[in-house]
């Protein structure tokens with residue numbers, strides 16, 4: 674059986690998915706092709722294996738929650754997709770091509786703590802940094818002027834933050850600051866959005882606000898979204914699938930397929946209980 678939403682475990686023994694690789698030019702492949710294809714991907718950092726023979730495919734317009742315990746390799750996976758970390762083995766394809774830095778088809782919002790050095794900036798200047806080059810790729814819009822301001826304002830409007838444009842970042846709430854990071858990620862009108870823990874440090878109402886914003890971007894623009902989170906519960910109403918990382922391995926599928934005692938016990942290599950209570954899922958028996 675092989676459907677778009679199959680649960681797939683990628684520990685050793687899992688069958689690699691078929692993929693259509695190679696032979697394409699520099700332009701993005703047609704929209705119906707997978708957005709992300711990983712086949713047998715391993716990543717070693719500092720002498721440790723962080724990801725081991727990970728295989729999965731993500732399709733256009735999917736909203737994926739990336740879950741897993743601390744140190745499971747969630748941020749590492751995003752960096753592989755951004756072309757910042759090279760796998761030690763396996764094949765990665767984004768829109769049919771190898772990952773590369775500064776790929777404008779990808780928007781990336783790093784973890785919120787990256788804002789610490791930017792608190793004195795105005796919101797519009799922070800967002801504008803995304804046009805000037807940044808640590809995950811070269812700049813692609815160095816020119817100043819009205820066109821630049823229009824691009825920044827369009828991104829601010831997309832995240833409902835136009836009214837914040839001239840405020841110092843330090844004066845904004847966590848949710849508002851998160852919207853700026855997402856605006857920055859939207860500058861190149863990407864087709865793939867990588868969001869590293871956009872819900873961390875947000876209270877319930879801001880969390881809901883950010884989730885609704887991201888779901889709207891996904892559904893109205895057909896953007897594919899990978900959102901790293903430590904809690905799947907607030908995302909359950911909006912996501913298509915979860916990608917769960919643990920011990921270097923990955924399981925991907927619908928939440929009800931992956932977040933089960935059997936699947937997570939296999940993934941963790943230890944007994945794990947998934948308990949449903951008060952309409953929420955709790956994973957018991959491991960550090961998550």
Ligand SMILES: Nc1ncnc2c1ncn2[C@@H]1O[C@H](COP(=O)(O)OP(=O)(O)OP(=O)(O)O)[C@@H](O)[C@H]1O
Pocket residue numbers: 718719723741742743744745746747748749750
């Ligand atoms: N450049 C590096 N050199 C060596 N080890 C690294 C490097 N970058 C990350 N690691 C290690 O790789 C592991 C995975 O890190 P990563 O940040 O991807 O985990 P994560 O799942 O995002 O964790 P968290 O939920 O805590 O953010 C961690 O043990 C981390 O210490």
